Amino acid sequence: MTQKTILVVEDHPETRDLLAYHLKAAGHSTRTATSGQAALDLAQRGKPDLVLLDVMLPGDMDGLEVCRRLKQDPRTRAVPVIMLTALGDEVDRIVGLELGAEDYVSKPFSPRELMLRVKALLRRTSQQEPKSEGFQAAGLAIDFEAHTVLVDGQDAGLTATEHKILKELVASKGRVLPRERLLDTVWDTDFDGTSRTVDTHMRRLRGKLGPYADWIETVRGVGYRFKPLAAGHDESSNR
Incomplete structure (x- = not known):
């Protein structure tokens, strides 16, 4: 290093x-x-x-x-x-x-x-993240390569960790990600974190997504799922 x-x-x-x-x-x-x-x-x-x-x-x-x-x-x-x-x-x-x-x-x-x-x-x-397509739906625009997340045209102000969480969720769109998997992929196998660590960062991430916070669903007792088709919003094509 x-x-x-x-x-x-x-x-x-x-x-x-x-x-x-x-x-x-x-x-x-x-x-x-x-x-x-x-x-x-x-x-x-x-x-x-x-x-x-x-x-x-x-x-x-x-x-x-x-x-x-x-x-x-x-x-x-x-x-x-x-x-x-x-x-x-x-x-x-x-x-x-x-x-x-x-x-x-x-x-x-x-x-x-x-x-x-x-x-x-x-x-x-x-570690350099692999190139990935972005995501855009309604007023949520994510560019993974440029590390930008816009909420209705405004910078959401995500930290590096929050960006990684969102990337994992979007990559597994529609599927539930257990908290343990997020700890292993977003953090590190050497990190002595707990489910509370994931929940705390997820709460901050949701707060920054504003009207699209409910696109991150909590699956009680398991983990989280990114489900962008919320009421009142229509998904456009991914970039």
């Missing part, structure tokens, strides 16, 4: 130095920030390949707010984020996923486990 640039956002000196040490040992370059605003400034000046983001940061901007702003900015929306949360803070983990974070690791963490998470996430995001 080629060298990647990792932005480490952590105000605790010992933890920050530990993260930088292991990332450099793995062949990556690092940039560090000790506050939310400094992190946003660094990310906007030079987009990193991945962000390690502590939830607890000094000042008025915590890690959750930093994540929200990174995922709202078109320049940094596709940058994967791993949240670092205090052990047992399930609310922070859920909120982080709601805001678009790709993964989370609880403190105190195992440096080896964290580096495996970083490796898996970088591998996933750097």
Whole structure:
């Protein structure tokens, strides 16, 4: 794997130095920030390949707010984020996923486990997706190659993970995708996710699809299905 640039956002000196040490040992370059605003400034000046983001940061901007702003900015929306949360803070983990974070690791963490998470996430995001036809129906227009999703002509603002979920759903249009399969294909077999991870990202994806949210159906106890023929909408031909 080629060298990647990792932005480490952590105000605790010992933890920050530990993260930088292991990332450099793995062949990556690092940039560090000790506050939310400094992190946003660094990310906007030079987009990193991945962000390690502590939830607890000094000042008025915590890690959750930093994540929200990174995922709202078109320049940094596709940058994967791993949240670092205090052990047992399930609310922070859920909120982080709601805001678009790709993964989370609880403190105190195992440096080896964290580096495996970083490796898996970088591998996933750097893999070139095969060319695929787009999809267009009513006011929903998807171009998989260009990574664009338009809802009634407006950019839906999907993150890289949300785009992959939608691609899997559209590719299996009409068929039910179990949550376990989505975890394996959208995330990674090394990712220690749960069905709640899938449900959280699916809820965000639906919210961004607006009037077409109900085209993603929940099959209770199994998974999800993309069924574009919703009431009041007529499907046009795929591109």
